[in-house]
Amino acid sequence: MLTEDGLEALVGALLRRGYRVIGPTVREGAIVLDEISSAAELPVGWTAEQEAGSYRLRRRADRARFGWAVGPHSAKRLLFPPSERLLSVRRSRGGLVVHGGVAQMPPQALLGARPCDLAAIAVQDRVLLGGAWADPAYQARRERLFVVAVNCGEAGGTCFCVSMGTGPAATAGFDLVLTELIDPDRGQPSYLIRAGTPAGQEVLAELAGRAATPAEVEAAAEVVARTAQSMGRRLDTAGLHQVLTGQPEHPRWQEVATRCLTCANCTLVCPTCFCHTVEDTSDLSGEHAERWRRWDSCFTLDFSYVHGGSVRPSVRARYRQWLTHKLATWIDQFGTSGCVGCGRCITWCPVGIDITEEVRALRGPGGSA
Amino acid sequence: MQPRPFVVRARRRELADTVTLELTGDAPLPFSPGQFNMLYAFGVGEIAISISGDPAQPEVLRHTVRAVGRVSEALCGLRRGEGVGVRGPYGTPWPVAEAEGLDVLVVAGGLGLAPLRPAILHLIRHRQRYGHLVMCYGARTPADVLYQRELARWQRAMQVEVTVDSPVSGWQGSVGVVTALLPRAAVDPARAVAMVCGPEIMMRFVTRDLLRMGLPPERIYLSMERNMKCAIGLCGHCQLGPAFLCKDGPVLPWSRLAPLLSVREL
Ligand SMILES: Cc1cc2nc3c(=O)[nH]c(=O)nc-3n(C[C@H](O)[C@H](O)[C@H](O)COP(=O)(O)OP(=O)(O)OC[C@H]3O[C@@H](n4cnc5c(N)ncnc54)[C@H](O)[C@@H]3O)c2cc1C
Ligand code: SF4
Ligand code: SF4
Ligand code: FES
Numbered sequence: 364m365l366t367e368d369g370l371e372a373l374v375g376a377l378l379r380r381g382y383r384v385i386g387p388t389v390r391e392g393a394i395v396l397d398e399i400s401s402a403a404e405l406p407v408g409w410t411a412e413q414e415a416g417s418y419r420l421r422r423r424a425d426r427a428r429f430g431w432a433v434g435p436h437s438a439k440r441l442l443f444p445p446s447e448r449l450l451s452v453r454r455s456r457g458g459l460v461v462h463g464g465v466a467q468m469p470p471q472a473l474l475g476a477r478p479c480d481l482a483a484i485a486v487q488d489r490v491l492l493g494g495a496w497a498d499p500a501y502q503a504r505r506e507r508l509f510v511v512a513v514n515c516g517e518a519g520g521t522c523f524c525v526s527m528g529t530g531p532a533a534t535a536g537f538d539l540v541l542t543e544l545i546d547p548d549r550g551q552p553s554y555l556i557r558a559g560t561p562a563g564q565e566v567l568a569e570l571a572g573r574a575a576t577p578a579e580v581e582a583a584a585e586v587v588a589r590t591a592q593s594m595g596r597r598l599d600t601a602g603l604h605q606v607l608t609g610q611p612e613h614p615r616w617q618e619v620a621t622r623c624l625t626c627a628n629c630t631l632v633c634p635t636c637f638c639h640t641v642e643d644t645s646d647l648s649g650e651h652a653e654r655w656r657r658w659d660s661c662f663t664l665d666f667s668y669v670h671g672g673s674v675r676p677s678v679r680a681r682y683r684q685w686l687t688h689k690l691a692t693w694i695d696q697f698g699t700s701g702c703v704g705c706g707r708c709i710t711w712c713p714v715g716i717d718i719t720e721e722v723r724a725l726r727g728p729g730g731s732a
Numbered sequence: 733m734q735p736r737p738f739v740v741r742a743r744r745r746e747l748a749d750t751v752t753l754e755l756t757g758d759a760p761l762p763f764s765p766g767q768f769n770m771l772y773a774f775g776v777g778e779i780a781i782s783i784s785g786d787p788a789q790p791e792v793l794r795h796t797v798r799a800v801g802r803v804s805e806a807l808c809g810l811r812r813g814e815g816v817g818v819r820g821p822y823g824t825p826w827p828v829a830e831a832e833g834l835d836v837l838v839v840a841g842g843l844g845l846a847p848l849r850p851a852i853l854h855l856i857r858h859r860q861r862y863g864h865l866v867m868c869y870g871a872r873t874p875a876d877v878l879y880q881r882e883l884a885r886w887q888r889a890m891q892v893e894v895t896v897d898s899p900v901s902g903w904q905g906s907v908g909v910v911t912a913l914l915p916r917a918a919v920d921p922a923r924a925v926a927m928v929c930g931p932e933i934m935m936r937f938v939t940r941d942l943l944r945m946g947l948p949p950e951r952i953y954l955s956m957e958r959n960m961k962c963a964i965g966l967c968g969h970c971q972l973g974p975a976f977l978c979k980d981g982p983v984l985p986w987s988r989l990a991p992l993l994s995v996r997e998l
Contacts, residue, residue: 458815645775
């Protein structure tokens with residue numbers, strides 16, 4: 364068990380090991396992930412109310428650090444940043460001189476990863492490392508990532524990890540895992556902490572904790588059981604592949620297209636979406652060029668552009684591509700669903716399109732599955 | 733994947749907007765007919781271009797490029813001695829091994845002949861391994877007929893049929909769409925393999941006719957085109973349903989493609 368102060372010791376132990384510590388913190392009306400240097404920067408006493416198309420910070424009555432469900436940021440930002448330089452190229456007399464290689468940067472420790480975040484990292488591992496060509500930049504960051512997970516004590520209004528089998532308890536993919544226990548009278552948190560790897564064990568050994576009592580272990584189990592019961596949403600995955608791939612002409616695709624703005628928010632906040640584009644540029648002298656990679660989205664017209672036009676000009680086809688890929692063809696490609704049930708795409712859609720609702724409608728009249 | 737530096741060794745204008753580049757690099761680039769490279773024009777961009785050279789001569793890398801936009805224009809404008817970046821080879825090949833012992837029908841439309849050229853050179857080099865060899869090729873006008881001099885040479889080893897949509901005076905060959913040539917192809921549909929490359933709409937019509945002739949869907953191969961940024965299955969741009977056309981394709985049999993291409997805007 365750790366006390367509130369123990370959390371500070373944990374951050375200190377990670378910093379001493381040379382990690383950049385990235386943790387949840389309040390910025391501009393949301394709990395986001397950012398570099399922190401002290402546990403005091405955690406969202407003490409904050410929670411967030413989430414619904415389709417809305418996110419609002421609220422004060423809690425207690426001093427919980429992790430009394431909220433996922434915010435707009437995910438581990439994707441740490442491992443697969445929104446933009447990064449892949450190459451720099453110089454022109455010389457004999458032709459081109461290409462410099463690649465992954466830039467050296469300090470290893471990162473993610474504090475406060477949720478079980479669905481861990482599942483999303485596992486999905487991105489399969490996509491970016493599991494094929495014939497591993498992504499070297501992702502690999503370099505991933506290998507050095509230290510993960511402190513937190514079991515969820517509060518389901519968000521848009522969460523459905525129980526349906527996707529990814530939460531609310533962390534089972535794998537962490538170095539350390541915390542469960543936040545709140546003293547009901549004083550509102551003071553304490554933390555059940557457990558190591559998942561030798562690296563985690565080593566850090567744990569440095570912290571001045573005490574052994575948990577059986578009652579505390581039981582209380583921690585109750586926390587996640589309660590969270591599982593209060594899931595904001597659910598998604599029925601039975602026969603889902605056929606529901607999506609088997610009815611490309613279902614009228615619901617047209618209906619959702621009348622609401623979708625193709626803003627790409629859903630793909631940007633999604634912790635598993637990996638699509639990216641590559642941009643080549645050169646400086647004014649024309650002697651030095653760079654290649655950058657940036658997150659891209661299947662919602663843009665450019666995404667499927669081939670000479671003469673876009674392959675998916677209609678909004679209907681683009682929404683269908685996103686949902687079908689996420690929930691069905693992803694399984695064909697990578698042996699896992701592309702959705703971990705984090706609810707981010709529901710919360711951050713400006714018009715409140717809800718993928719659990721869309722799936723329900725696709726199971727309804729008008730289709731063939 | 734990082735581009736390897738290559739240098740333009742020779743450049744030949746094929747058509748008004750099309751150029752063939754011969755590139756050499758630090759080492760040969762062995763490939764199978766039908767595969768493509770990502771070609772990088774310095775500071776401008778990188779695009780997918782099929783290899784159009786002879787697979788038996790991997791020390792000379794050959795690409796035929798049509799200028800249609802920023803990157804392809806920059807590539808077509810390269811001069812001898814200039815540098816170009818090359819990544820590859822990528823993608824699935826034409827089924828030249830599976831076709832051994834069978835008749836082969838090659839159907840090309842426009843620039844679609846470029847990715848088929850390595851297959852044709854392979855078929856001719858190993859002529860005795862195959863049954864009847866036929867190529868049907870359609871171009872817009874006589875001035876758009878690619879590799880004109882070579883076509884005459886290929887005619888000695890295989891049946892070559894060429895048609896144009898719009899003739900000019902003096903054109904002695906066929907006029908009309910490429911599908912009109914198919915009935916002339918001396919192949920036994922029951923024991924033939926088809927390799928088709930051209931604009932998607934042309935490939936759809938050709939496939940429809942080949943199926944009618946009796947070719948089985950699993951022996952009709954098409955080379956598909958989609959936006960490609962990475963060519964290694966990581967960027968997501970080239971998806972066609974469950975397939976990443978950069979690594980599961982670009983060459984795929986109709987038996988795989990039919991259910992996917994039957995969905996509009998997939
Ligand atoms: C497997 C494969 C093989 C190809 N082989 C050849 C070949 O041998 N010769 C040849 O001239 N062309 C070939 N192409 C087409 C060539 O890639 C496009 O003409 C080229 O990408 C156009 O780029 P641009 O910047 O000049 O044009 P723009 O119209 O400015 O295109 C902008 C961007 O869109 C994408 N894009 C546009 N059109 C296509 C397209 N048809 N396919 C894929 N991405 C596209 C590219 O990323 C391009 O940079 C092939 C395409 C594929 C997928
Ligand atoms: S699709 Fe939506 S709910 Fe599923 S992982 Fe992505 S953002 Fe989360
Ligand atoms: S579903 Fe919502 S978030 Fe996604 S592109 Fe459409 S409007 Fe934007
Ligand atoms: S081109 Fe990037 S996934 Fe196929």
